[in-house]
Amino acid sequence: MSSKPKPKPLRVVYGETLVRLGTELPEIVVLDADLSKSTRTAAFAKVFPGRFHDMGIAEQDMLATAAGLAASGLVPFASTFAIFGTGRAWEQLRNSVCYPSLSVKLVATHGGITVGEDGGSHQAVEDLAVTRVIPNLRVIVPADGRETAQVIELAARTPGPFYVRLPRGEGPEVHPEDYRFELGKACELRAGGDLTIAACGLMVAVALAGAEKLAAEGISARVLSVSTLKPFDEEALARAARETGALVTVEEHSVIGGLGGAVCEALAQSVPAPVVRLGLQDVFGQSGTAEALLAHYGLTADGVVAGARRALELKRSR
Template sequence: MAKKATRESYGAALAEFGADERIVVLDADLSKSTKTEVFLKKYPERFINMGIAEGNMMSVAAGLAAAGKTVFASSFAMFAAGRAFEQIRNSIGYTNLNVKISATHAGISVGEDGASHQCLEDIALMRSIPNMVVINPADDIEARLAVKAAIDHEGPVYMRFGRLAVEDVNGEDYKFEIGKGVELTDGKDVTIVATGLMVAMALKAREILANEGISARVVNIHTIKPIDAEIITKAAKETGAIVTAEEHYIMGGLGSAVTEVVCANAPCPVKIVGTDRFGKSGKPAELFEEYGLTPENIAKNAKEAIALKK
């Protein structure tokens, strides 16, 4: 199966869909890593290197958007959502301007660079901003389509891309719509709601559970905000137990978003697979194991959620 990092998909999509003269791409000295250099090579006149100054980059993006541009602003998730949070909140979110914050190197799958570069709070931070759309694509095709959808969407969007090559979970005929979750497989005993690279692990967890006679539904939530309340409420009602899976802190991410919906609409047990610790250096596979971001741990949590059913 083909494997590709979603940051690669991002760069390719910028070049593929970047013909519109209104599109301007900003990067903070990381174009080789974020892959905005693919756009730079095709449209050098509309690529602006901002240097290592993420706060200024976000406010400049707002100024460009206020003057009619569709702006992509890229850096690592830690320095986009983290360092420049308040610029994003005030210059882009509050103003509702047409800026697409495209953050790569999210999560512990950054690997060897360690905790300072492993952003595990970006979903929580960006989700808290009114007007902001938050998208975390699971694979190459979803990442490419998310970029296209972000261009077509008027207003601020945060997109979360990874460094690590991930396998495809969607087919070539896949249709992407902002705010619409995808039921990848049906199931009746429990629902695994996953986002980003955890979607592939959710599908593997489903196989583990199937071998034990447990039927798990798998839902891909690529858009964490606005979240697809309908697909989650339906899952809560029909399967009565949910486990969420994300490469993010337990606090404030997908698990929190799902819990907000479930508590309001159809209360049922929800277990959240994520972490509450800083990351560290290591190979991504080793870190996934140490932090419990594995199909086995998702399956274990699924069984615990089922056990909590009344």
């Protein structure tokens, strides 16, 4: 691990991927709401100025304009921070994009608490809940740069609306070099039989670190990277519940309605099993460094270990 170069922020990968795809797919146009330097769509704007529209600070207008572009055969990528793209413009996403199932790709950055210092107003910890509930919308949270590039390309080449959530920061590569992202498929990154740790986004690396610690204690944890929250890989989760009997979910999101919620909803109808949900326990975020915030909300390897112990206890007491 230590020999690898410092990973790029996922949003940088997003910008680079857009530039690469821009040449191959002339139907791609990109919109941003005055955050192109942060979301990194500026990279695309630089190369394809005529296909980039800065909509100003107007997220609702941006998403509905993207809908109009998509209705006319183009493939618009629209970017802003997750809190604005899914919060401010939720109803535009629902009614103008998803209800008519138009090929708008909402790629939002700055999802979750690793936004850090900007604080709770800018930390989207509800975006997965509010997007997961909209029909026709695919919801994806890539875990590393390798996956991000593939997710963006798949979204560009697949008709219909997508929501892709990216963090502000970077994380280590968690997927092997030959990894192939498949829409709607969870990826097993570590085998294990005592319990399953399901995670998404930057928390996949945290889950892997937790599993490493658990292994030192003689506990064998399976790690699933669940990057597609919708369509949800109910089968992989049911299998994990059946084979390991307990689960921990890890996400920088509210424990309500995100990955934890999706796992509970799926298992309740297939293989009921104890699930310990790590994330924001129905609270807003706050200012601090990303590291300090993750530690504060228990989204660390130690937090995962503690969660795993609780899950195992629940499993034993059944």
